[in-house]
Amino acid sequence: MKIFCPNVSSILFVCLILTSCVHSKAQSCRPSGRIEGKKAPPGQCNQENDSDCCVQGKMYTTYQCSPSVSTYTKAYLTLNSFQKGGDGGGPSECDKQYHSDNTPVVALSTGWFNHESRCLKNITISANGKSVVAMVVDECDSTKGCDKDHDYQPPCPNNIVDASKAVWKALNVPKEQWGGLDITWSDA
Ligand SMILES: *[C@@H]1O[C@H](CO)[C@@H](O)[C@H](O)[C@H]1NC(C)=O
Ligand SMILES: CC(=O)N[C@H]1CO[C@H](CO)[C@@H](O)[C@@H]1O
Secondary structure: OOOOOOOHHHHHHHHHHHHHHHHHHHHOOOOOEEEEOOOOOOOOOOOHHHOOOOOOOOEEEEOOOOOOOOOOEEEEEEEOOOOOOOOOOOOOOOOOOOOOOOOOEEEEEHHHHOOOOOOOOEEEEEEOOEEEEEEEEEEEOOOOOOOHHHOOOOOOOOOEEEEOHHHHHHOOOOHHHOOOEEEEEEEO
16 A cells, blocks of 8 residues: 655645745736626716726726735826716715715725725825825726626726725815826825
8 A cells, every 4th residue: 555655855845836826926916817898888888087988899907906005005096986877887885875076985996995805994095295084985896897887997907096086186186187196095
C-alpha cells in the first residue's frame, strides 16, 4: 500500500505560489469580464446631465474589485440624480429610498461599495481645496450594465464616486464643470 506523503520542498513550493497569488491580488484590480452594449429601447436611458448610454455592439469592461482604499484614495467624481425620475434609475440600493439631490449622497463603484459594507456610512470627499462629508446610499455597478436595471448605461468604471449635485456644490466646483473631477476620498 502506498501512502501519500508530500516532501517538505513540495509543501514549500505550494505555499510560495499561494502567497504570491494573494499578494498580487491585493495589489491590483484586474477586469472580471466584458459585456456587449445593447441600444436602449425608445424612452429608456435618461440622458439628463450627460449620462452615457450603451452603444450597440461596443464592448464594455467589467470589474468585481476597485483599487485598494487608503486615507487618500484617488477616484473620479461623477454626477448622478438620486431623486425619483432622475438618471440614477430605481431607488437607492442601501435603503430602497430616493434621496433629494440637495443632500450630499453618493454611489460607489462595486469594489468600494463592498457588498453593502459602506451602506449609510459617510465618506469624506476632498478636491479643489475643499472637503464634504457624504453618505453612501447606492452602488455604481461595475459588474453589469446596458440593461433595464441600469437604465441602459454602461458598467461603472472601478474608481467612481457618483455624487448628487449637493456634493458638487459643497466642493465649490463651477456648474459648467460638474460631471467629471479627480478627487480623493476616505472613510469618515
Ligand atoms: C453621516 O453624516 C450625516 C450628516 O452629517 C449625519 O446625520 C449622519 O449621522 C452620519 N452618519 C454616520 C453613520 O456617521
Ligand atoms: C441630477 C441633476 O443635477 N439634474 C439636473 C440636470 O439638469 C437639469 C437642467 O439643467 C436640472 O434641472 C436637473 O436638476
